[in-house]
Amino acid sequence: MKLRHGLLLGATFLAGAAAGPEIGHLLRSHGIASALAQETAPDAAGKAPAGRAETYRLLNLFGYVFERVRADYVEPTTDRDLINNSLNGMLTGLDPHSSYMTAKQFSDMQVQTKGQFGGLGLEVTSDAGLIKVMTPMDGTPASRAGIKTGDLIIAINGKSLDGIDLNDAVDRMRGEPNTKITLTLKRQGVDKPLDVTMTREIIHIQVVRSALYGKTAYIRLASFDEETESGMRDAFNKLKKQAGGTLNGVILDLRNDPGGLLDQAVAVCDDFITSGEVVSTRARHPQDSQRMDAHGTDITGGLPLVVLINEGSASASEIVAGALQDHRRSITLGVRSFGKGSVQTVMPLPGDNGAIRLTTARYYTPSGRSIQGLGIVPDIKVRETREDDSKFMLREGDLNHIIKNQGGTQGASQPRTDLPPIAKSIPDAPPAKWPAFDPTKPDTDFQLQQGLKVVQAMAAAPSQKRADNQ
Template sequence: MTLRNGLLLGTAFLVGVVAGPEIGRVARHQATFGSALAQDVQQNTAGTSATSASGHAETYRLLTLFGDVFERVRADYVQPVTDRDLINNALNGMLTGLDPHSSYMTAKQFADMQVQTSGHFGGLGLEVTSDAGLIKVMTPMDGTPAYRAGMKTGDYIISINGKSLDGIDLNDAVDRMRGAPDTKITLTIKRPGKDKPYDVTMTREIIHIQVIRSALYGKVAYIRMASFDEDTESGMRDAFEKMKKQAGGKLDGVILDLRNDPGGLLDQAVAVCDDFITSGEVVSTRARHPEDSQRMNAHGTDITDGLPLVVLTNEGSASASEIVAGALQDHHRSITLGTRSFGKGSVQTVIPLSGDNGAIRLTTARYYTPSGRSIQGLGITPDIKVRESREDDSKFMLREGDLAHIIKNEGGTQTPAAPRTDLPAIAKSIPDEPPANWPTFDPTKPGTDFQLQQGLKVVNAMSAGQAAPAASTQHAGSP
């Protein structure tokens, strides 16, 4: 794959690659920050304003401070440390201190990152992030060792093969979890709500991401998206056409399952929306520099010809999946059912560094739904709220707003969305949690999936004659 170094929508570090996949445009330059900064400092000439001169002097003072600390650590640290390790640590600290999604990647980590959008890589299939210095699970990917081992969003990984992760950098923790296929690894997990940590032993393998899974329930097409890689839209379309044929050429509705989908490629998110929305805005981005802002519109054909559509979301639905859920919701093309999504409303740009020195991923813009909403730190609120279990574990759910030093939610519309008046009558009778005798969820048994079963009720009710959402362009204006 040729990397289109551009905007990132991934939410966390993935065990098997170092970062989420890239989306969007090509970066126009390679970063040569050392020389650029030196030139900037040297521009403090006689003709420079007093304010600018003061700023340059402060920059020079801080660079001198950095050099002093660098020399002291190199000379007096308890054991020898390479200059490269010191600089790598400093670069990563510079970026991770800005927000949870900016980071520095070494050449190896950058190469690892490029693998994910091809849909297969080595590892555990486990997305993790840093939470107050602890390693926290964002989501296990479908069908992977982590998924089969029963790991869940919100789990903390406190040790690997008996060695504590206390104080370990996220990059280092991810590196420790990687390894050759067919080798075993034991993670010690602390799950919120459980008194004692416990061990989970897995076997590393080459992860082949099954991005699209589908099933036909009666005449309702169920399409599950695990992530947005290069083949997501085409895979979704193929699955839809296959199920339509199986249903004798006529379907009653579609369920699009975006639960625990951490995101991916922007062009794929837009393409998926194209398959349900015929015109109007899908998403817009606003950057520091106006020329880098973008607006992406739908120019497609509704492949379902207006069939009832339900989108399932939960706290693991992030980035590209939130773009899809938000666009379909704003256009009143779908009904969203489940729990509030992750809330990552920022985009990152991958900038390769010269001299095979890796790359940086830098937060460069915020994105907005067609109605002008910024979901940063807030997420997509479902039209019909349904929890997956009776346990009130919301306080344990990790979302963007729970991470340290996130960027602010700003620039979007501050007008609350008007309550929807087009929901089918059955929406009022959908319970917000399973009954007491509901069976324990088993991913191999759809009948135990409470959110899915409620989604099927809604789709079938709309198909039977209750009001069904129709695509609207009322929110097509640029925010």
């Protein structure tokens, strides 16, 4: 999830080894020809190893197709476009989260992390050639326009996205601030396409938001960037001071948090768990696997903690929810999370040739669970609305060619026996006359209101009372 350098240019251009003299020259100039020679060198008996011979045959096949497209395609093409398309297909064909970025796309991604780009505030993914919304970010044009997780973007400014790859679609959605853009959406359960017109803005994600409800601290994390943990700690201290030095509990809202930096997820857990495993990652090569433990201090002094999750909670937010749940440090409330149990590494390529985002590991919760394709199941299930629209929600398991869930603890998780008595009385959906959800009106947020009930009930129980929370 963090940037790291890797020498992958060999794999990048290796595919063109038999594509003609120009490609061969390019390979030699980058020192790749010798690597190919070693890969296909004959053994002591003068025969190429079976596996290497097959590799060489496939590289020749690629070279043949490359030449046919270059020579006979209806319009002239550039070698760069053909190679870029090949690289993108190579990576996106592996899983939904691996991809190739050209130099411009990589530069745009780096600018995006600084919040200095004109855009809409959408996390999107590609599935079977369709552009799907994963999460509309808080306080952005997309969020204010009512775009939802699972919406399909089928056209931009009236032009179809059929056959357009994810990176190109993202490029089309970006643009100069204060310019208009219209997305045509297909929403599950709605017969006709929806046209949504928005104005691009400089996207500054407010990663941490907070509020005080009575004596309960509410902290929302919109994503995990370099400032998330410090921002959360500052918010907690501010709310505690605002409450006169005494709080009765904390609600940590991870709904629609698409994730981010792994080290920030661990740091957030450090603020609630004093010791023990937070998460482990298992890579292809054992020496690249890691285990991350908590070495922190519970900043709340052991206050009741409720974590809110939904289908838009993914990746780093699932690491936090899973660790706090496994350590029995929190009560998780909401609906099943997205289910992204993999770790991606962004690897810049030498020679200003862009970068690849590559899935390099699976991660596991402290109890050994892999949530890949499954998600975090809440301890208390509470829907946002009366309609059970779970079949319309996009999750990892709905995407094509996802990586397998493997290596984790097998069998169903043991049911919790430590839930507060109020858990049995919490309804799983709003009553009939509950007002429509308005993000500016906390009283309309049914999941939040149920979380507050749980915190207050836990705080009132004798075993949960604290003389102080320092």
